Amino acid sequence: MTEENIRLSQEENRAKNWKRWGPYLSERQWGTVREDYSDHGNSWAAFPHDQARRRAYRWGEDGLQGWCDRGCRLCFAPALWNGKDSILKERLFGLGGNEGNHGEDVKECYYYLDSTPTHSYTKALYKYPQQKYPYTQIRIENERLGRLGPEMELADTGIFDDNLYFDVVQEVAKRSPQDILWRITVTNRAATSAPLHILPTLWLRNTWSWGTDLDAPAVKPSIIQEGDGLFIDHESLGKFRFHAGTDQARPKKAEWLFTENDTNHEALGGMKNGTPYTKDAFHRYIIQGEKKAVSPKKAGTKSALYYLFQVPAGESVTIYCRLHHINESNRINGLDQFNETVDQRLKEADEFYNEVIPPGISEDEKLICRQGYAGLLWTKQFFFYSVEDWLKGDKEMPEPPANRLLGRNHDWKHFYAKNILSMPDKWEYPWFAAWDTAFHMLPFCAVDSAFSKHQLLLLLREWYMHPNGQLPAYEWNFSDVNPPVHAWAVWRVYKIADRKGERDLLFLEKAFQKLLMNFTWWVNRKDLDGRHVFGGGFLGLDNIGVFDRSHALPGGGYLQQADGTAWMGFYCLTMLSMALELALTKPAYEDIASKFFEHFVNICDAINTLGGNGLWDVQDQFYYDQLIIDDEAPIPLRIRSLVGLLPLSAVTVLKQKTIDALPGFRKRMDWFLTNKPDLLKYVTANRVPGKKSSGRVLLAIPSQERLRQSLTYMLDPKEFLSNFGIRSLSKAHDDHPFIFQYAGATHQVQYTPGEATTDMFGGNSNWRGPIWFPTNFILIEALERYYYFYGDTFKIEYPTGSGVECTLRDIAIDICDRLISLFTKNEEGYRPCFGDSETSKRYSDDEHWKDLLLFHEYFHGETGEGLGASHQTGWTALVVRLVRERREKLTEEGFC
Structure with missing residues (x-):
């Protein structure tokens, strides 16, 4: 057992609290719903980036790859200034949803490189330009480019040309659960020396300004100077000491700065400040030269050790910081034994991942796995949101507008979150x-x-x-x-x-x-006619459809959704599998398993036969949504998209020996099929003659014939099959867009392989053509299940039109490979996920960029370029799972 496994065991058994501290700070707290107290509900405008340095946050904190305890009481992050920027770099900049030409978008270059699950060792990189940051240029140019143009990213401005930047690497190691070491190494990549102001900053989340008992301490916490370090006193967190130092013999400047983590109301044009020492004091002191901005008392709720270096060309400076509980010094003084501890934790991280990452894969795939896991672990975040208190507002703050009580989330007053959660992206989606x-x-x-x-x-x-x-x-x-x-x-x-x-x-x-409660909610709310055909509204498909399914539809109609119905079939089968598993040791679950079996068969019947052919379109041989308006005949919406492929995912295989081990379930299953013989067609058995309890039973929405017809589309390069996976919308809609006209209004869907060209859903997401990991993963799993039942007896042309027939297992493996190839170097040495622009080629050609990966939200349907959120490590980290399963498929016959 590795040392990291021991730590995980200690954490799970509550022997040691190894996860009490971690990289739990958001990368963006401004612009979130929680911090929006406006009457218009536009959170980006209510709390823009320009206010973030001056205004105290109510519900969390953010920082530059920052750390905090699991309650976000005490926070740490570095701040930077290159001597030219207009503001101190304390947090990542990006365009809000009302500014970007394709929605919100972070405009920085940063990378999560490593982390163990207990965060006993973590590593991250931020590339800080030496030239003045082009805030205005980025805003103006993205506005000029408009919806039809690409996003202008930071590298597109030329700011990294001639290597005029610093690499800021932050490594963190835990000597023990509450003895934490930060090693911040800054390297000048330019050919000339350059100045750098760097402030390792420690601050307390503001819990004292709101006049509420929700999170308020009885005694205001404090940070005071004690000798050459800091002493922190917090009534619930405890007492801590903080030490900092550098390997530079004589930095040009080194001084402790102090202020309060309180809003600068006067700078925001509001009421009088409660203290002259406000959140933006370090910015004002360093950049604006306001010597009185910082507290002379050497105490406050925010402090930093302010260093100024002249960093020689190609060389590095290192800053060392240590935070430890006063009762957890480990008998080590100050910064002693620092590098030894960090290096030991890195060695232990390597040992841990040598066991986790499967052997026999390429070095490129190992890199994908290591950084994929790092991204997942770094995007854990403290999330605090009490809807009832947010709706009412705080005693010491202006009263929220009356319409707030009937606005966003007003019917979720029970909701209370104060946890460390896995986020999609800590800048673009800093909420679960x-x-x-x-x-x-x-x-x-x-x-x-x-x-x-x-x-x-x-x-x-x-x-x-x-x-x-x-x-x-x-x-x-x-x-x-x-x-x-x-x-x-x-x-x-x-x-x-x-x-x-x-x-x-x-x-x-x-x-x-x-989940029984959630399933019942779906049945009661989303099956309008009680006929096992489901609506559901949005269902995560953003602008893949012809209109926004979350809002009123043409003619006041409603949809019978192929995907909504498929998802419910998928849900039924999952609940059936879970119930059967539980029934093996608890027979009471046999009854509920029977219910899910019956429900699934009825869903199959509805989607395939309701009104004649259900949602199956005889003309195109594909599943489509149907629009119902008044008493008119259903209108098929002939858009070939994921909507029609998702019915393939509702499939499972039951082992006959499992069925025979549950006599109550088998009896009710046999009764149902005996008394409803017309539904037998949805249950396919494959048994070995003469062998009791042998064979398998297939439950699936499409028949074998409809499966073949659907796969013919899915595996066609002219339709869904891309070099990098399954597209969300058929490429056939490039030349032949779907057009729907009703009551004088025209709605259109056209294949768009890259960023959205429509304002639907704000234009910040686009499933029309890009490759999307979640649905690809689910479709791959479905192919595995079909193969598990049919085996080598089922072959189909792959790709469609090639004349070559393959098993479904071989096809699943190849689609895995296509998805993995987004991140691996191609024959030209480039990774498709970075596109083919000149600025992107540095990720393959430049030694300081070439081993850095980003896990984008989705990918261009033709080139594979990463799009959307750039650090969407969550669902795109499914590539790590595919690397593992790809290896297992090669070694385990019949893997499913």
Whole structure:
């Protein structure tokens, strides 16, 4: 057992609190719903970036790859100034949702390079330009480019040309749970020396300004100078000491600065300041030369050791910081034995990942895995949001507008979160999203199965889940409807977290009980006619459809959704599998398993035969949504998209020996099929003659014939099959867009391989043509299940039109390879995920960039270039799972 495994065990058994501290700070707290107290609800405009340095946050903190305790009481992050920028670099800059030409977008270059699951060792890189940061240029140019132009990124400005930048590498190591070491190494990549102001900063989250008991301490916490370091006193966190130093013999400047983490109301044009020493004091002191901005008392709630270096060309300076509880000094003084500890933790991280990352894969794939796990672990974040208190406002602050009580999330007053959560992206999406979390937990499970289980159960707790059974979607609108994938994630984590025979039945049962409530909510709310055909609204598909499904549809109609119905079939089968597993030791679950079996068969019948052919279009041989307006005949929306492919995912294979081991379930299953023989066509058995309890039973929405017809589209390069995976929208809609006209209005869907050209959903997401990891992963799993049942007897032309027939297993493996190839170097030495622009080639040609990876939100359907959120490590880290499963498929016959 590695040292990191021992730490994980100690944490899980509560012997030692190794996860009390971590990289839990958001990369962006400004512009979030939580910090929006406006009457218009535009959170980007309510709290813009320009206010972030002056205005204290109510619900969290942000910093430059910062750290904090799990309650975000005490925070640490470096601040930087190159001597030319207009502001101190304390946080990442980007364009808000109302500024970017494709929605919100961070405009910085930073990378999560390493982390163990207990954060006993972490490493991150920030590339800080030596020239003045082009804030205005980026805003103006993205506005000029408009929706049809590409995003202008920081590198596109030429600011990194001639290597005029610093590499700022932050390594953190824990000597013990509350003895933490930061080693910050700054390297000048330019050919000439350059000045750098660097401030390792320690501050306390403001919990004292709001006049509420929600999080307020009885005694205001403090940071005071004690000798050559700091003493921190916090009533709930405890007492700590902080030490800092440098390897430079004589920095040009080194002094302690102090202020308060309080809003500068006067600078914002508001009321009088409560203290002359405000949050922006260090910015004013260093950049504006205001000597009285900092406190002379050498005490406050925010402090930094201010260094100024002249960094020689190609050389580095290093700063060392240590924070430890006064009772956890480990008998080590100050910064003694610093490098030895950091280097030892790195060695232990290597040992841990040597066990986690499968052997026999390429060096490129090992790099993908290591940085994929790092991104997952770095994007854990402290998330604090009490909806009832947020709606009411704070005693010491202006009263919120009256319309707030009827606005966003007003019907989620029970919601209370104060946890470390897995985020999609700590800048672009610094709030949890329920269905993102589900996908995150699969790759997470390989490094920290306890965390995966905890996260999945947490969203089912009564302070998250609505009393009516709905799961909260995301902070922007908890009531939005996301695909019901939570049960699938629970089931997958249950199976992969532990060895067979040692699985966590208690975890499975806890989740199952709450998921029953969520399933009932879906049935009661989203099956309008009670005919097993589901709507569901948004369902995560953004602008893939012809209109926004979350809002009123043409003619006041409603949709019978192929994807909504498929997701419910998928949900049914997952719940059936879970119920059967529980029934093996608890027979009472046989009854509920029978219910899910019956429900699934009815869904199959509805999607395939309701009204004649259900949602299957005989003309095109594909599943489509249908629009129902008044009493008119259903209108098929003939858009070939993921909507029509998702019915393939509703498939499972039951082992006959499992069915025979549950006599109550088998009896009810046989009765159902005997009394409803017309539904037998949805249950396909493959048994070995003469062998009792042998064989398998297939449950699937499409028949074998419809499976073939659907796959013919999916595996066609002219339709869905890209060099990098399955497209979200058929390429056929490039030359032949889908046009829908009703009541004088025209709606159109056209294949767009890259960023959105429409304002639907703000234009910040685009599933119309790009490659999207979550659905690719689910479709690959479906192919595996079909192969598990049909084996080599089912072959199909792959790619369509090639004349070559392959098994579904071979096809699943090849699609895995296509997705993995987004990140691996091609024949020209370039990684497709970085595109083919001149500025992107530095990721292959420059030794200081070439081994850096980003896990984008989605990818261009033709070139594979990464698009959307640049650090969407959560669901795109599924590539790590694919690397693992790709290896297992080669070594385990019939892997499923």
